[in-house]
Amino acid sequence: MANAGKAPISIVPYDENWPALFETERSIIANALGDNCIAIHHIGSTAVLGLAAKPKIDIIAVAKDRTSAIGGLEVAGYVHRGEWNIPLKCGFSKMGTPDVNLHLFFDKNHPEIELNLLFRDHLRANRDCRDAYAALKMEILKDETSHQRVGKNAFPLYTLRKGTFIKAIAKELGFNRLRILKCTTDDEWNAVKILRQGTFFDKPGVADPHFWTFDHPEHEHFVLYHGVKIVGCAQIQFRAKTADALLRTIAITEESRGQGFGSEFLRNIEEWLKVHNYKILYVATVGRPIDFYKRHGYTEMPVDDPQLDPEDVTFGKVLI
Helix, strand or coil: CCECCCCCCCCECCCCCHHHHHHHHHHHHHHHHHHHEEEEEEECHHHCCCCCECCEEEEEEEECCHHHHHHHHHHCCCEEEECCCCCCCEEEEECCCCEEEEEEECCCCCHHHHHHHHHHHHHHHCHHHHHHHHHHHHHHHCCHHHHCEECCCCEEHHHHHCHHHHHHHHHHCCCCCEEEEECCCHHHHHHHHHHHHHHHCCECCECCCCHHHHHCCCEEEEEEEECCEEEEEEEEEEECCCCEEEEEEEEECHHHCCCCHHHHHHHHHHHHHHHCCCCEEEEECCCCCHHHHHHCCCEECCCCCCCCCCCCCEEEEECC
């Protein structure tokens, strides 16, 4: 559902003051994080000389400890906005001169950091690509719907419509890291539908009965990227009353199996649930490779859930 409650997006010519504004903000962030700080990077269009951009400084910071980092940044005037579409990230904003978006990570080798720096450095080194990106942004803004915000994370269509360009550059540069994102774009939702249908409901006349979960607050859907290609999806159901969660589905495309992608996907989901204080992750054995879960520390564990067949054997893992 669209949300047009925020101010329209504007693109302005490159401002030679942007690097200095970043340096000022860098000092504030470094002081707020103290010894907890690992790295701070200027990213986004304001980090590229000569590139027209929204007058907003985008910054990546890396810290060791989540709790103290959030507290220190809030004292420094940053407002914690949640993860947006990237699990295990904290997003912050700061209004003023300048407006700032801060993306806080807790792993200096996080694939999203590499992707952002790769794209920034490519634009810095390639004027033609930089100018093509600027032209694309102006073309997108000619469509008034580009200002609308959509989905759970309320991203503007302007942001989503730049995705194809960014993916093309990442593919050209050979970016091939595994990335886990919350399902957000039309391409991601379509990939989830196709993968779920082919994995769980690929029979004549049998359609996926769980599309209703796509917008349901008790469910989260993830996609697994290998570089810029979606190779997996997963669905988590939250059980707030019992502080646990159910892994409803997890699937890897057939051509991507046997490469450890499923293990990495599951590990990241577990870590994400731990950060959000979910104590146990359950999984039913219906159509699932039981040995896979046993290898990852899951043991037979009953769970009371009306959507599961009483005869199904369920496994679980204590996360915290």
